[in-house]
Amino acid sequence: MFLENLIAKINPHLAEKRQKSRMKLNYLKSVQNSGYSEGGASRRKNALKGFRANSYSPLEDIDVNLDLLRQRSRTLFMTSPIAASAIKLNRTNMIGAGLKLKCRIDSQLLGLSQEQAETWERKTEKEFALWAGSKHCDTLGLNDFYELQSIAFISWLLNGDAFVLMDYEKPTPYMPYTLRLHLIEGDRISNPKSSAGYVSLNQKAENGNRIFNGIEVDNKGKIVAYYVCNTYQNGSMLAKKEWIRVQAIGEKTGIPNVLHIMEAERAEQYRGVPYLAPIIVVLRQLTQYTEAELMAAVINGIFSVFITTSDGGENMDFDGSIEDFQKAYETGDYQLGAGLINYLAPGEDIKMADATRPNVNFDTFASAMCKYMGAALEIPYEVLIKSFNNNYSASRAALLELWKYIKMRRSWFINDFCQPIYEIFLAEAVASGRIQAPGFLKDPALKWAWCKAEWNGPAQGQLDPIKEATAAKIRVEQGFSTRERETVEMNGGDFVGNVTQAEMENKKMIQAGLKEKQ
Numbered sequence: 256m257f258l259e260n261l262i263a264k265i266n267p268h269l270a271e272k273r274q275k276s277r278m279k280l281n282y283l284k285s286v287q288n289s290g291y292s293e294g295g296a297s298r299r300k301n302a303l304k305g306f307r308a309n310s311y312s313p314l315e316d317i318d319v320n321l322d323l324l325r326q327r328s329r330t331l332f333m334t335s336p337i338a339a340s341a342i343k344l345n346r347t348n349m350i351g352a353g354l355k356l357k358c359r360i361d362s363q364l365l366g367l368s369q370e371q372a373e374t375w376e377r378k379t380e381k382e383f384a385l386w387a388g389s390k391h392c393d394t395l396g397l398n399d400f401y402e403l404q405s406i407a408f409i410s411w412l413l414n415g416d417a418f419v420l421m422d423y424e425k426p427t428p429y430m431p432y433t434l435r436l437h438l439i440e441g442d443r444i445s446n447p448k449s450s451a452g453y454v455s456l457n458q459k460a461e462n463g464n465r466i467f468n469g470i471e472v473d474n475k476g477k478i479v480a481y482y483v484c485n486t487y488q489n490g491s492m493l494a495k496k497e498w499i500r501v502q503a504i505g506e507k508t509g510i511p512n513v514l515h516i517m518e519a520e521r522a523e524q525y526r527g528v529p530y531l532a533p534i535i536v537v538l539r540q541l542t543q544y545t546e547a548e549l550m551a552a553v554i555n556g557i558f559s560v561f562i563t564t565s566d567g568g569e570n571m572d573f574d575g576s577i578e579d580f581q582k583a584y585e586t587g588d589y590q591l592g593a594g595l596i597n598y599l600a601p602g603e604d605i606k607m608a609d610a611t612r613p614n615v616n617f618d619t620f621a622s623a624m625c626k627y628m629g630a631a632l633e634i635p636y637e638v639l640i641k642s643f644n645n646n647y648s649a650s651r652a653a654l655l656e657l658w659k660y661i662k663m664r665r666s667w668f669i670n671d672f673c674q675p676i677y678e679i680f681l682a683e684a685v686a687s688g689r690i691q692a693p694g695f696l697k698d699p700a701l702k703w704a705w706c707k708a709e710w711n712g713p714a715q716g717q718l719d720p721i722k723e724a725t726a727a728k729i730r731v732e733q734g735f736s737t738r739e740r741e742t743v744e745m746n747g748g749d750f751v752g753n754v755t756q757a758e759m760e761n762k763k764m765i766q767a768g769l770k771e772k773q
Contacts, residue, residue, distance in 0.1 A: 312523075313521045313522075313523055313524040313525070314454070314456060314467055314468070314525075315456065316521075317521075317524060317526060317528055318454045318467065318468040318525075318526050319454050319456075321415060321441075321454070321468065321526055321528070322442075322451060322452040322454075322489075323452065324415070324528065324529050324532050324535070325413070325414050325415065325441070325442065325529060327531075327535050327539075328413050328414070328415075328529035328530070328531045328532065328535070329413055329414075331531055331535065331538055331539065331542070332413055332531070334542065335538055335539075335541075335542040337538060337541065337542075337625060337628065337639070337640075338531055338538055338542075340639060340640070340641070341530070341531070341628075341632055341634060341639060342409060342412050342413065342530070342531075344634065344638065344639065345408070345412060345530075345661075345664070346405055346408055346409055346412075347713070348657070348661050348713055349408065349661050349664060349665045349668065349712060349713070350404050350405050350408050350665075350668075350712060350713075351712050351713035352401060352713075353400070353401025353402070353404050353405070353712075354401075354404060354665070354668075354669065354673055354710040354711065354712045355401075355710065355711050355712070356380055356383050356384075356387075356673075356677060356708055356709075356710060357376075357380070357708060357709040357710070357711055357749075358375075358376035358379050358380055358707070358708050359376075359707045359708055359709050360372055360375065360376060360704060360705055360706075360707050361703075361704035361707055364700070364701070364704040365701065365704050365705065373751075375691075375692075378690065379681070379684075379690055382684055382689060382690055383677065383680060383681075385431075385432075386400070386430070386432045386434070386680060387399060387400035387401065388400070388401075389430060391427075391429070391430040391435075392432075392434065392435060392436055393435065393436055393437075393438075394420075394422045394435040394436060394437035395437070400436070400676075403436055403438055404668075404672065404673070406438055407419065407438055407516060407668075407672055408668060410438070410440055410441075410516075411516045411517065411518075411527070411530075411668070412529070412530035412531075413529060413530070413531075414440055414441040414442070414527075414529060415441060415517065415526060415527035415528045415529045415530075415532075416441045416515060416516055416517035416526055416527035417438065417439075417440065417441065417516045417517075418438070418439050418440075418441065418443075418444055418481070418483075418513060418514065418515055418516070419436055419437065419438055419439075419513065419514040419516070419672065419676070420436075420437040420438075420439060420483070420501065420512070420513055421434070421435075421436070421437075421510070421511065421512050421513070421514075421679065422434075422435040422436070422437050423435060431687070431689065432680065432683055432684070432687075433683065434679060434680055434683055436676065439483070440487075441526070441527070442484075442487050442488065442489070443483055443484045443485075443486070443487065444468070444469035444470065444481055444482065444483060444484075445468065445469040445482065445484055445488055445498075446458050446466050446468065446469055446482065447466075447482050447498040448498070449488070450488060451487075451488035451489035452488075452489070454468050460480075460500075464479060464480075466482065467525045467526070468525065468526050469481060469482045469483075469484075470482075470525045470526070471500070472525070476523060478503050478515075478525070479502070479503055480500050480501060480502050480503055481500075481501045481503060481513045481515075482498045482499070482500055482501075483498065483499050483501055484496055484497070484498050485497045485498075485499070501513055508682075510679055510682065511675060511679070514671060514672060514675055514676070515671070516668065516671040516672055517671070518664075518667060530632070531632075533631045533632075534628045534631050534632065537624060537627065537628060538628060541621065541624050541628075544620075544621075545621065548613065548614055548617050551613075551614075552613045555613075622636070622640075625639055625640055633657075633660040634657060634660070635653035635654075635656055635657055636653075637649075637650060637653045638653055638654070638657050654715065658715050665710075665712060669710045673710050674706075674708065674710070677706070677708060678706045681695075681705065681706060682695070682696070685705075692705045711743050714743070714744055714745055715744060715745075723745065724745075727741040727744075727745060738750050739751070
């Protein structure tokens with residue numbers, strides 16, 4: 256008490272501070288049995304004493320670390336079989352050979368009959384196929400629209416996000432449409448005059464807007480522009496780095512100039528996180544462990560001979576090939592190799608450790624790690640490692656669980672990439688007169704009705720085709736589904752096209768006398 260009074264006289268501010276600390280401590284003691292204070296927020300449990308968790312804004316938690324996450328994600332994709340499996344599995348099941356357009360205009364709102372709507376949809380699909388199936392839709396002239404889907408999707412998973420710049424070129428006799436797509440990786444969207452791996456937390460544009468890792472936002476947080484670098488910041492090319500400000504949306508047309516493909520996990524997050532980010536640590540260690548086990552097994556399988564003689568092998572004859580013989584003591588180069596013989600100097604000896612490889616526990620341990628990583632990536636273990644050793648019900652349950660995830664992520668990709676590009680294409684087609692869509696350029700509601708579409712990709716697949724077909728037949732007969740939907744979900748086909756083709760085939764079968772007319 257005397258000490259407290261003395262401190263109060265000498266330094267009143269310090270005394271007040273100590274008093275507040277005591278009051279806070281007493282308060283914490285009084286509520287220590289309340290809510291999470293005895294759970295995940297406990298400060299007394301031994302299991303949590305070393306758990307010092309800090310989290311800040313998305314810019315500080317994500318953007319500051321994004322460059323390193325990208326580099327590690329790419330390296331694992333190129334060096335780890337599990338990482339490559341996870342990325343390519345996503346690409347193959349969600350995109351496959353490319354998501355195909357199926358127009359679904361709102362004929363009721365547009366005042367069209369069913370026949371008129373089907374005629375318009377068929378014509379529009381053919382016009383889109385003209386553009387999408389050509390490499391002229393790519394600014395670089397390398398890929399058609401369906402191949403660009405695959406590249407954009409892999410880039411999204413590897414880097415956390417992907418960007419598409421809208422370019423326009425003059426129409427030509429072989430390509431009447433001017434729209435071109437320029438796909439770039441997330442590295443090229445960065446703050447002006449910044450260096451690789453560095454993200455300024457307080458950079459501002461000339462107009463006063465803030466810039467978050469290459470994305471300019473206004474005072475409400477809305478994206479207004481992107482800063483595109485002409486090269487990779489950490490690249491070895493000698494090109495001078497320059498940034499161009501690209502407005503997000505055209506002021507007069509309202510058409511996007513840039514498409515940003517990403518998955519947000521937090522509010523006010525402007526850049527995406529690589530798909531492999533949650534498992535980088537485990538995946539890297541598993542890869543190293545696998546390489547070590549493989550090398551140990553290789554070494555254990557090598558047959559090498561070390562001979563010690565009194566004269567270092569000077570008087571010994573050797574009838575083998577020259578590649579299999581060496582006097583290691585002369586060069587100091589002791590090697591292991593298949594059938595390799597090393598002669599040692601007098602007094603030298605070799606002690607070989609028992610590698611006991613291959614390790615019988617390797618598969619069990621690696622499988623357990625793959626299960627944990629698969630859970631984090633929302634990929635069932637059986638699908639991740641392409642091994643279906645369980646019964647039919649378990650394997651089907653794994654595929655059904657995977658399909659929930661595939662439909663969700665495919666929907667995101669369609670909303671960020673396929674549908675916006677189709678709407679931009681359709682606007683040009685209508686403006687140029689190649690497609691007639693009354694009210695498209697005047698009424699947003701009519702434009703929405705004309706733009707409605709579905710995008711069909713790889714089907715779920717079947718473990719037992721007979722059971723799957725029977726179930727589909729029952730769903731159609733009971734009105735739970737339609738033939739068109741079942742056709743798409745079973746094999747990604749076109750029901751109307753199938754019926755038309757079947758009608759033509761039946762006629763030819765009758766003409767050939769292979770089938771009776773009914």
